Amino acid sequence: MYKLFTHNDLDGVGCGIVAKIAFGDQVDVRYNSVMGLDHQVDRFLDYLNEKKDKDWTVLITDLSVNEKNEETLDEWFHDGGKVQLIDHHKTALHFNDYDWGYVKVEYDDGRLACATSLLYGYLVHKGHLEPSAALEEFVELVRQYDTWEWDANDNIKAK
Numbered sequence: 354m355y356k357l358f359t360h361n362d363l364d365g366v367g368c369g370i371v372a373k374i375a376f377g378d379q380v381d382v383r384y385n386s387v388m389g390l391d392h393q394v395d396r397f398l399d400y401l402n403e404k405k406d407k408d409w410t411v412l413i414t415d416l417s418v419n420e421k422n423e424e425t426l427d428e429w430f431h432d433g434g435k436v437q438l439i440d441h442h443k444t445a446l447h448f449n450d451y452d453w454g455y456v457k458v459e460y461d462d463g464r465l466a467c468a469t470s471l472l473y474g475y476l477v478h479k480g481h482l483e484p485s486a487a488l489e490e491f492v493e494l495v496r497q498y499d500t501w502e503w504d505a506n507d508n509i510k511a512k
C-alpha cells in the first residue's frame with residue numbers, strides 16, 4: 354500500500370489525482386495544510402514503528418517535514434522502510450541529501466517544476482504510470498497554474 358501525504362492546494366491535489374491514476378485503491382491519500390502535515394506524518398510513523406509494517410510506501414509531495422520527522426523518516430528508510438519525498442520548493446532542497454529526497458525547482462530547459470509534474474515524471478520513470486496526452490495536458494496546466502507561468506503566457510485554460 355501507498356500512503357500519500359500531500360498539500361491541500363491545486364498542485365497537492367494534482368499529486369493525489371496522479372497517484373490515484375497510478376495506484377488505484379492501493380493508495381491512501383491525505384491532503385494537508387502546511388501546518389497540519391507534521392502531526393499527520395508523525396502519527397503515521399508512530400503506527401509504522403509500532404507495527405513494524407514495511408509493506409507501506411510513504412510518499413510526501415509538495416510539502417516538507419520538520420526536523421523530527423526528517424530524522425524518523427531517515428531511520429525508517431535505513432531500517433528498510435520505503436519513503437519518497439518529492440517537492441519543488443527551494444526551502445526543501447536539503448532533502449536531496451537523502452536517498453529518499455527528490456527536490457527540483459526547475460527543469461534543465463528553465464521551466465519551473467511543480468510537485469504534480471515531478472510526481473508524474475517519477476511515476477512514469479518507475480513504470481507505475483503509462484504516459485498519455487490527456488495526463489500530460491493536465492500536469493502541464495497544473496504546472497503553469499502553480500508556477501504562475503499561466504500569467505506570463507496568458508494561459509486562461511490553466512487559470
Ligand SMILES: [Mn+2]
Pocket residue numbers: 364365415441467468499
Ligand atoms: Mn506546489
